[in-house]
Amino acid sequence: MNTPIRDFVAAYQQKKTARLHMPGHKGMGPLGCEAMDITEIQGADALYEAAGVIAESEKNASALFDTRCTCYSAEGSTQCIKAMLHLALKFHGGQGRPVALAGRNAHKAFLYAAALCDFDVQWLYPEHQSDRCACPITAEGVARALEQMNEMPFCVYITSPDYLGGITDVEGIARACHARGVPLLVDNAHGAYLKFMPEDAHPMALGADLCADSAHKTLPVLTGGAYLHIGKGALQPYERHAKEAMALFGSTSPSYLILQSLDCANAYLEKDFPGRLGDLCRRLDACKEELRQRGFSVLPGERIKLVLKGDGPGLCNRLSENNIAWEFADDSHVVLMFSPENGEEDFARLDRALQCPLPPKEGRAPALSPLPRAVTIRQAIFAPSEMIPVEKALHRICAAPTVSCPPAVPIVISGEIITHDALAALIYWGVDQISVIKE
Template sequence: MIALHAIQANVSIGLLPLVWQIIPASHEYFNGDRLMNYLDQSLYEYSQTDFYPFHMPGHKRQVHSPYLRNPYEVDITEITDFDNLHHAEGIIKDNQEKAASLYHADKTWFLINGSTAGILAAVSACTSRGGKLLMARNCHKAIYHAAYLRGLETVYLYPSYESFCGLNGGISPENVEKSLLEHQDIEAVVITSPSYDGIVSDIARIAEIVHRYEIPLIVDEAHGAHFAFHQAFPISALELGADVVIHSLHKTLPAMTQTALLHQKGNRVSTEKLEEFLGIYETSSPSYLLMGGISYCLRFLEEQGAEQFELFSLRMKKARKQLSAMKTLHLTDRDFKKQGNIFDMDLSKFVISTVDAPVNGPQLHEILRTKYHLEMEMEAEQYVLALTSVMDSQEGFDRLVNALLEIDENFYAKKAKTPMHKFTNTEFAAQNQQKCAIWQAVEGSSEAIPLKESCGRVSAEYAYLYPPGIPLLAPGEIISEEFLNQAEHLMQQGMYLQGMKDYEQRYIYVLA
């Protein structure tokens, strides 16, 4: 049974006086004084509503493999004839080789702990314990965790900053070379490209520089698993010189959550070490349902990829052309390449800016969700992100376009406009000063103090928005006044930091 709850949208201009939101409400029971729903039943009930997903996973609930309809029927363990992920000699080995062939990699491994497992394994295989890692500061938290686990010293590469919308730009090849000259003992370089928002760095130039120092380049291309399958997208890092590349299949392709691939190309990284660390970071009980989903995805790419990606490209371009007519909202496009070190952009990421609108990102997100039943991938202070994929239907694109055009026209008709101003970068703070290594801060003696009184102290924990999961503050960094202002500003916009032990964001752990 579905309950209808009336909610008031948090919009000051009266665009939504009252809307109805569909919320699963059956199968409830009281746990003490708290009303609770069973997750499995609530998920099913939500799936029966008309909410449309412009978010991960990339299958968009539209995949209909006849072989995976009942997950319990195919949920097995390592029985005869079904191979072993950690010692692949048969059917899993064959499927991994198919993945390597499709992506033009020398070797590919299935990941069923998400890209996180591949990132941990890649960084661990490319560095020695206590070594030094050159990494982009806008990397996912998993890379910070790898640095912690290996006791690495980290040197940061800061991307350029795009001030209009508040996005992180690309990584400068010149800054990579400068850091490698200053730190001769760096053992590996890792960057994220594309970023969560679809910003692509110049991988070819960066790879050429890194290889001159005879060290490997790791590229977290989790959000670019679709790049290899149509010319409308940037070229994959695997074709541009990267030594290890990680792809999240579930982000932009028809695959289930937690499925990803780790690719190796060339001989700069030890295959044996990659496999050794995969054996540590991946579960010893891999899900055959998830691996079966990877296999289905590979078959889809091989048999239907060309046709379906061409259709996706046409739908995507049509939607972008229609949305270019917006007057107060703005859709980012490849014209951003003129700024900073933005080498290219993934146009499947629809970043809708609210810079000239009378609402901020969270408010636009609320309008899209409550009035139009469109679920976005992410909200930031000055934009929302709609993640599209090859599985999006024409109906889905039409709903997104019509909703945004109607919202935009309402804003324009009311002549409601806010002055453009410089927004807070919601992906990381200013260049925080490092006092010690991540592992030293995490494992050192710490104490909880009021966040407002922490300026100048050394953080013993992370602080980040999720998504995108990029630390605004990392352990070992000195807490700056800029970070505290940023945290306060985000909280006023209704966005709270994660990673801190105090969920209410009043206290933070610092080195004692």
């Protein structure tokens, strides 16, 4: 597979052209990568009107992911999530205020999209007690919820995989959605690699209409690189407005470092990656089995994540002592993310760090339950607001989603009233300040 964006920039670098264009570093600087950092000059194409090297590279990605259309993002899945929701709304024929039917563990990018595009949300809650990052909903649950709605939602929106490695039945949910003519949108930020697994488990192969992949989270791509994919069987011709939708939420100066990284990834993904990913999965399966033998509680789910249930802070201390940085940890979980780029030395460190388990401390995480809503998400996010200590927030209305990243899964949704239960959940999850609407 060719790499047209990288080839263009490499040729430009070689020519040593006088750079009388942006950016101001003129190809020199302390990072060492400045010479590769250009802008949309003659021949470099333009991300949102792609017809040259970018269009060619995006076609390569589309072929790799077997999609009807794939668009690059240099601003993460955050941009793709907003764009796909905007697209679903654009093709929605319904009357009245549009509603999305969405898993309650949505990333805050989804809430920002609800505020910017002004739609309402009917939440799908997990059928059994679960963590705030997980929302194990089923195809039957989605079918039931759709049956009970008077007006069809403009989309069903799910997050799979979730932060704790949980994988949802995308195929079954897609069938349930399509039976009612509703598109399925998947936040696949954590799952770009699924395409290259021995068994293709990518949402595009399982019938989703649109999905957002953070290439940078699991593939060898610079931070910020992501894809908006449109499925071959998508219910609407979303591709006609895809670039327009991405432009609505993106900068007019996309990073060419990130675009080149996405471009180069195509060649690598096509060649070595699937084999190396298979090797990694087998290596991690063995590692997880060994940890289980030692008494660790290892959560099932994604094969390239190692999710330990236990005393989060205690486990993090052990990881730190062995010079290991983790992806995410809370009171009772530690999430470690691997890719084929991790070497044996990393596994050896892990082995030293995790000699014996540390059980979780007493106390059960509160379940997320429906809260009364006072105003729409848009009204709440755009209202005059103030930050107050969480203990003083009882009966106040949540404004901006107060949640740090990771996992950026809001505990209280903008516009909801903070009840006693919500307060307990916020305190449990260590939130000490919260944004509320001014009274």
